[in-house]
Amino acid sequence: MSERILNPDLGFVKEVISAGGESLKKCYQCATCSVVCNVTPEDKPFPRKEMIQAQWGLKDELFRNPDIWLCHQCSDCTANCPRGAKPGEVLNAIRKLSLQEFSVPGFLAKMVNKPVFLLLLLAIPAAILLASGAGVFPDGKVEFGKPGGFLFSLKYIDPLFTTVAVLALISLGLGIRKYWNAMSEGKPETNVPIGAAITETVKEILAHKRFDKCEVASARSIAHKLVFYSFMGLFVTTILAFIKVILEPQTGYLAYLGHPVAISESFITWLTVVFKIIGNASAAALIIGILLMMSNRVKNAAKAGLGSYYDWLFISLVAGLGITGLLAELLRLANTPAAYGMYLVHLCFVFFLFAYAPFSKMAHMFYRATAMVFEKKSGKA
Amino acid sequence: MAEQCILVIGGGMSGLTAAIEAAEAGYDVCVVEKNPYLGGRVAQLNKYFPKLCPPVCGLEINYRRIKENARVKFYTMAQVESVSAKEGSYDVTIKLAPSYINDRCVACDACAHACPAEKQDDFNFGMSKTKAAYLPFAQAYPMKYVIDGASCQKDCGQKCKDACKYGAVELDMKPETVKINASAIVVATGWNPYDISKAENLGMGKVKNVITNMMMERLAAPNGPTAGKLLRPSDGKEAKKVAFVQCAGSRDENHLPYCSYICCMASLKQTTYLKEQYPDSTADIFYIDIRTPGRYEKFYWKVRDMEGVSFTKGKVAKVENTEGDDVLVTFEDALSAKKTQRAFDMVVLAAGMESSLRQAPLELGINYTDEGLIVPSSLKPGIYAVGSSKSPVDVAKSVQDATGAALRSIQSALKLLPAGGAR
Numbered sequence: 001m002s003e004r005i006l007n008p009d010l011g012f013v014k015e016v017i018s019a020g021g022e023s024l025k026k027c028y029q030c031a032t033c034s035v036v037c038n039v040t041p042e043d044k045p046f047p048r049k050e051m052i053q054a055q056w057g058l059k060d061e062l063f064r065n066p067d068i069w070l071c072h073q074c075s076d077c078t079a080n081c082p083r084g085a086k087p088g089e090v091l092n093a094i095r096k097l098s099l100q101e102f103s104v105p106g107f108l109a110k111m112v113n114k115p116v117f118l119l120l121l122l123a124i125p126a127a128i129l130l131a132s133g134a135g136v137f138p139d140g141k142v143e144f145g146k147p148g149g150f151l152f153s154l155k156y157i158d159p160l161f162t163t164v165a166v167l168a169l170i171s172l173g174l175g176i177r178k179y180w181n182a183m184s185e186g187k188p189e190t191n192v193p194i195g196a197a198i199t200e201t202v203k204e205i206l207a208h209k210r211f212d213k214c215e216v217a218s219a220r221s222i223a224h225k226l227v228f229y230s231f232m233g234l235f236v237t238t239i240l241a242f243i244k245v246i247l248e249p250q251t252g253y254l255a256y257l258g259h260p261v262a263i264s265e266s267f268i269t270w271l272t273v274v275f276k277i278i279g280n281a282s283a284a285a286l287i288i289g290i291l292l293m294m295s296n297r298v299k300n301a302a303k304a305g306l307g308s309y310y311d312w313l314f315i316s317l318v319a320g321l322g323i324t325g326l327l328a329e330l331l332r333l334a335n336t337p338a339a340y341g342m343y344l345v346h347l348c349f350v351f352f353l354f355a356y357a358p359f360s361k362m363a364h365m366f367y368r369a370t371a372m373v374f375e376k377k378s379g380k381a
Numbered sequence: 382m383a384e385q386c387i388l389v390i391g392g393g394m395s396g397l398t399a400a401i402e403a404a405e406a407g408y409d410v411c412v413v414e415k416n417p418y419l420g421g422r423v424a425q426l427n428k429y430f431p432k433l434c435p436p437v438c439g440l441e442i443n444y445r446r447i448k449e450n451a452r453v454k455f456y457t458m459a460q461v462e463s464v465s466a467k468e469g470s471y472d473v474t475i476k477l478a479p480s481y482i483n484d485r486c487v488a489c490d491a492c493a494h495a496c497p498a499e500k501q502d503d504f505n506f507g508m509s510k511t512k513a514a515y516l517p518f519a520q521a522y523p524m525k526y527v528i529d530g531a532s533c534q535k536d537c538g539q540k541c542k543d544a545c546k547y548g549a550v551e552l553d554m555k556p557e558t559v560k561i562n563a564s565a566i567v568v569a570t571g572w573n574p575y576d577i578s579k580a581e582n583l584g585m586g587k588v589k590n591v592i593t594n595m596m597m598e599r600l601a602a603p604n605g606p607t608a609g610k611l612l613r614p615s616d617g618k619e620a621k622k623v624a625f626v627q628c629a630g631s632r633d634e635n636h637l638p639y640c641s642y643i644c645c646m647a648s649l650k651q652t653t654y655l656k657e658q659y660p661d662s663t664a665d666i667f668y669i670d671i672r673t674p675g676r677y678e679k680f681y682w683k684v685r686d687m688e689g690v691s692f693t694k695g696k697v698a699k700v701e702n703t704e705g706d707d708v709l710v711t712f713e714d715a716l717s718a719k720k721t722q723r724a725f726d727m728v729v730l731a732a733g734m735e736s737s738l739r740q741a742p743l744e745l746g747i748n749y750t751d752e753g754l755i756v757p758s759s760l761k762p763g764i765y766a767v768g769s770s771k772s773p774v775d776v777a778k779s780v781q782d783a784t785g786a787a788l789r790s791i792q793s794a795l796k797l798l799p800a801g802g803a804r
Contacts, residue, residue, distance in 0.1 A: 030628070030669040034713040034720055035698035036582065045713055045720040080582065080698060082633030 009057035012097075016054050019113075020308030021093035027051040027085035033077035038213035039070065041375070046070070047077055047087040054090060063098050064182040066378075069364075069371030071095075074214030075304030089305040096310045099363055102182070104174040109359035113310050125351030129344060132157065137340040142332050144343060157347065158245060158253075164355045171358040176370050183374050190379050197376035201369055216303055219296050226289025227318065233282030240275035244268060283329075286322040290315060314361035321349040386411040386454065387790045388473055388563035390461055390743065393421020394776055395768030395783040396569035397443045402787035404452035408794055411561050412455035413475055418521040419444065419455065421571050423776060425504065425595060427602040427609075430650040431680040436776070437520050444522040456559065457523065464566070464745055469763045469793065471563040479554035481528035481538065486549040488516060488524045495544030500532035502606070505599045508614060509606035514541045514550075519604045565763045565790035568743065568755065569783060572734040572769040575630040575637055583629055583730055584700035589615035590708050590725075591700055593629075593732040594647050601654040611658050613727040615706040620727035621662040623655055624710050626697040628669050631733035637752060641733035642773040645672045648731050649684040656687055663689040665723070667697045667712055700728055734773040763793040 017024055029052055034045040046067045053061045062068055071091045078088040100109040111117040129135075204210065208228070211221040246253045247263050254261055294315060297307055307315075324346035331339035357363060389400045392414030400410040418424065420443075426436045447453045458478040465472035482492075498513035513533035516526050528541060528550070542550040574595045578586040585591050590613045592600070599605040600612070613620040625648040630636040645668070652664040671692065673681040684690060699711035707724040714721060739753025747766075748759035755766040765786040768779035 028632075028669065029715055030632075031695040031713040031715045032698040035696070035711050040720065042720040044718045048713060048715060049718055080635075082628075082635060082696075084634055 012059040013057040019093035021090040023086040026083040033087045036076045036080045039210045066371035066374045069368045079216040079303040102175045102178045103358045112356045112359040125348045142335045142339045197373045201372040223292035226285045230282040230286035237275045237279035290319045383560040383562045385562045387565045389567045391569035392419040393571045394423045395779040398783035399567045399787045401446045404450045413459045414457045417527040418517045427598045430646045475559040477557040485547045486525045491544045492541040498537045505606045506596045565793035567786045568766045570737045570770045575733045575735040577732040588702045590727045597729045621659045622726045624725040624728045625666045627731045629730035629732045637733045644731035
């Protein structure tokens with residue numbers, strides 16, 4: 001047997017414990033978890049090995065590896081664990097720490113995941129929005145795109161949000177690249193083409209194939225599908241709405257900039273009807289899905305653990321996003337000026353969710369997808 | 382006036398030891414046993430570890446000591462109903478269930494022969510059947526048949542009665558109540574195998590060829606359901622490829638949070654049954670840690686070095702039925718980090734020990750752990766807990782414990798102990 005010198009990082013052990021992995025040290029390596037896990041690979045299965053790596057403070061072994069993200073936190077391991085060591089919760093805590101490791105700039109990940117910074121982080125979008133005039137509510141019929149007050153601010157808001165989204169995407173890209181490089185380091189090249197790995201991964205994610213293998217938290221798959229597809233729906237809605245805002249004959253961006261395009265009113269009306277249907281349906285699915293998710297978590301808390309700030313911040317933001325969006329719409333239809341205020345709050349949630357996406361649990365979809373692509377590329381799955 | 386004696390609750394190895402030691406020192410003892418026979422779990426064992434000698438041998442010595450000693454009075458099919466709370470002098474009511482057979486029984490088997498009804502053989506954990514009129518096992522003491530009222534209905538009893546030449550069958554026997562006054566009480570209530578069907582992933586009761594370690598003892602015992610042949614239950618095929626699943630329910634906060642102490646040694650012992658019967662057999666022992674404390678370590682080394690015996694560090698957490706009634710076991714070998722499935726002829730679950738008091742606690746004003754084990758510090762003066770009523774132990778430790786309790790009981794009977802004295 002070859003000798004290997006381990007360099008335990010005791011500080012890291014403490015970090016895992018304080019990041020929501022309190023139960024880490026209860027693990028006595030019986031390997032029940034790896035057996036009951038339906039999403040683990042058979043060669044070097046998780047999460048038993050992650051538990052001992054975390055106990056020993058082997059940070060690099062954990063981070064430079066797709067496994068922590070291949071875990072979907074079904075919590076079958078946690079429910080069957082004879083020691084209450086909650087491997088699902090521990091791996092979740094490790095994932096949170098790995099975001100701090102890879103995301104750029106890393107300090108934002110630390111801030112996003114610490115409750116003390118919550119108000120400050122929320123104050124940023126509020127201040128920007130108010131400074132750009134979103135606090136000035138026009139008189140008369142409530143209409144978010146109305147000239148005179150809110151409309152003007154919207155002209156700021158769209159570029160502002162676009163900029164934020166682009167910055168967030170750049171940050172995510174940098175983080176993902178760091179993660180990918182860390183995983184690839186010292187690993188042999190394989191013949192699996194990256195394109196095929198990506199296609200396969202996307203297919204798998206769309207079908208929620210792995211999620212469906214969960215047993216204890218089987219109900220979570222439905223909730224996650226609802227939220228996932230509603231996000232896709234809202235993404236499409238946003239794109240279509242954006243097209244409208246650009247193209248509208250009189251009030252659109254192009255018209256505003258002095259380059260109106262010839263486009264029929266009926267196309268704009270059709271476009272509006274389409275994205276309103278998609279948007280409203282998605283909003284309903286989002287609210288139902290996220291409420292289901294919350295109730296599942298509470299119901300399953302004894303078996304699977306309640307989750308940490310990292311989870312609940314994300315869940316609350318999504319719930320807040322959905323509910324304020326819906327309320328803003330209802331208040332607008334009721335022609336109450338309070339609609340403007342609600343819309344402002346809604347925009348704060350949108351900003352929070354997207355600006356901090358590379359650092360919060362929102363990033364899970366990108367890191368997990370990356371891990372899945374890596375797994376396929378390395379020929380493991 | 383009620384009879385005065387030291388009361389021993391439970392007629393297993395611990396209870397018998399305490400009773401005989403106290404009686405041989407000159408004190409009157411009453412033993413209350415819920416089964417129709419004395420000997421408890423030990424009577425069901427094929428061999429003792431680590432010496433691999435048959436327990437029946439030691440039991441027979443104890444039976445003889447009882448027979449020869451007028452100071453030991455025992456009640457079988459009996460249960461303690463109530464205990465008055467006067468310290469140092471306990472008025473105890475004992476309830477006796479009817480066996481429908483009196484002391485004239487010579488164990489000739491005529492009643493069983495004639496008996497038309499059958500029942501599941503509890504002594505063999507349901508792996509065989511007996512007649513409703515039956516002798517619990519071949520070497521039972523008292524050597525007396527019993528009729529199980531619940532399974533002997535209608536004319537069944539009359540047929541048994543007609544077959545008996547000795548007038549031993551008494552169909553109108555009623556439950557009885559006996560009152561005694563106890564100067565001391567020894568609680569030796571023992572244990573039950575943990576109901577491992579509660580661990581759904583281990584397949585007990587669902588997967589055909591999954592048995593418990595106590596069932597394995599019965600399979601291996603010459604007086605067991607297969608006359609000692611290791612044949613698997615579903616089809617009677619020779620069980621040559623056997624998996625032993627350690628910590629089945631033990632060291633598990635969803636089941637029994639403690640280590641049951643004896644299961645590692647039991648599985649190692651049962652591996653020797655297998656290897657002795659089928660030299661070409663294989664035994665795979667799946668463990669978290671092999672716990673063979675003290676001198677038992679040597680026994681572990683001996684079994685470890687036997688050919689065809691392998692040890693895998695990794696708890697089995699999935700057990701399924703597969704082709705040809707084989708049992709498919711899923712595990713992660715933690716030393717090589719590979720998740721693997723392997724098929725076996727039969728799987729033996731090393732089910733843990735659960736205190737009998739968990740199901741049927743005694744009203745003695747004492748505290749129990751969540752798992753029904755006695756908290757010794759809560760015992761009142763003159764009451765002593767021995768053996769597996771307070772923690773999982775092996776036979777050797779139970780016997781030592783019981784001997785000590787015999788001395789304490791005598792001291793209590795002599796009023797030598799101050800109130801709240803040593804327990």
